[in-house]
């Protein structure tokens with residue numbers, strides 16, 4: 056917009072200058088054409104004047120020759136006056152012919168038959184000085200001599216301008232007399248100048264000071280008069296022949312040349328106008344185009360989809376802001392870059408290069424898009440969906456590819472999360488099923504366990520009866536049956552607590568001495584330890600306070616952890632030790648804790664396994680259920696404690712959990 060407002064006045068000035076220049080050029084051309092025509096006219100009239108003078112000179116010379124013929128004719132046959140009369144009839148410019156003696160006295164004279172004798176009014180003597188002058192010249196030059204022209208008034212009030220020609224008559228080298236011919240100047244103009252010269256021009260004799268002596272032809276008056284003057288120098292007298300021509304009212308188109316120039320100028324102006332119109336139309340189209348471009352740019356900039364155009368060689372020719380933001384590169388870092396593109400992960404360059412080569416060979420990618428992985432400037436990889444379309448130019452040729460790129464990393468993350476939660480749900484569902492099964496089992500097992508307990512009690516009663524017969528045997532059997540009864544009762548409690556746990560009933564919390572907890576589970580641990588040759592070490596100070604817990608469930612946790620520890624050492628042939636430790640844990644003012652640890656020197660836990668350890672159904676064992684640790688954590692967390700593990704030194708694992716003190 057700014058550039059347009061700046062260039063507008065400048066363009067106007069340029070246009071104004073152009074129009075001015077064209078007008079100036081046209082004016083100059085017209086002026087030059089007019090001037091050329093004036094010059095032409097002037098030179099034509101100069102030429103005509105020169106022609107007229109030549110005509111007059113020729114006529115005068117011819118007349119002189121006629122007079123000479125008159126002088127030298129044989130007078131014995133035809134008298135002078137007869138020949139002179141014939142001559143006067145032929146030469147209308149002559150008014151009178153005289154034959155004079157050497158002293159200029161008139162011997163004979165004869166007047167033109169075409170007008171009344173011109174000297175009758177004032178007499179011939181009035182012109183004597185001019186005759187004397189002419190004959191003086193003639194005598195000196197022994198040839199024709201002309202006298203000064205004089206005005207001869209006539210009886211009718213008008214007058215004539217006359218001029219005398221004197222030709223000496225030489226006999227035996229001596230001047231015997233003179234022949235004098237009187238010219239009427241106006242008749243000279245009429246008879247000697249070619250009629251074509253006087254048709255539209257005025258021809259006249261003037262004195263050197265411009266006084267007009269005689270004239271012929273009528274010059275029509277116009278605004279422009281052309282004048283040409285030519286000197287007519289005769290022996291004894293000089294005159295000026297003046298020719299007047301005219302040009303009519305000023306013409307707009309004086310001649311064809313000017314008309315042509317004007318026509319061309321008009322054509323030029325029309326072309327200029329058309330050019331201006333074309334320019335204006337072009338400007339309007341330019342404006343529309345600029346607006347459309349700005350609109351498109353705003354659209355592209357507001358897009359969240361990344362746009363990227365590449366030429367047929369795979370060089371990037373265009374990227375929009377969304378694409379730059381996506382990959383973290385600036386547009387100038389991307390444009391002009393070929394293969395590999397800066398946002399390709401280095402490990403994918405080969406694969407992407409092949410894909411690109413395929414595309415350049417003409418294999419269009421599918422319309423529904425291609426999934427790919429790009430790399431941001433900071434090295435972060437992210438998933439994208441690319442939709443490619445061929446770029447076609449105005450003449451229908453393909454100049455490259457335009458790609459719309461969508462960042463689908465967030466979508467992938469959400470999908471991954473939903474997949475994980477789906478798996479968790481499934482696991483929970485399976486866990487719930489297991490819970491249901493456990494509940495059913497506990498219900499079913501209660502009956503046989505009660506029966507075992509009753510039978511044990513019955514057997515004890517019977518044993519008391521036979522105590523007298525063999526007291527030692529009775530004692531041994533009684534102890535064994537008592538144990539059977541206790542274990543059946545314990546099994547019943549375990550089943551009940553599992554049932555309660557599954558049914559989410561409130562567990563019975565009681566203050567239990569840690570040693571008592573260990574004592575309860577120890578017979579079962581030792582049973583398994585013996586089987587696989589493990590030495591069991593218990594580290595439990597006697598003065599420890601009690602813990603507040605669901606006794607049966609915590610015993611189950613201790614049993615599970617010990618069993619896992621022993622299984623981890625099962626294949627180990629070296630020194631196998633299972634250590635059970637109880638100690639006071641770090642406490643604060645509001646809660647005090649006791650820590651139970653189960654340590655082994657077994658295989659230890661691999662990194663990959665460590666993360667999934669507490670996931671239900673995760674197991675590395677063929678016969679394992681993968682529920683033990685998950686259950687243990689649930690139990691400990693229900694008590695507000697924490698179950699964790701860390702590697703044992705030099706080998707093996709330590710599982711430890713905390714319980715609140717009572």
Ligand code: ADP
Pocket residue numbers: 619620621623655657658659660664668673674675676678679680681682683684685708
């Ligand atoms: P299960 O014992 O049925 O496999 P658990 O949840 O008790 O299920 O244990 C899950 C997995 O944890 C075991 O399969 C085992 O790989 C690993 N594990 C548990 N305790 C230990 C230990 N003390 N040493 C090494 N691995 C162990």
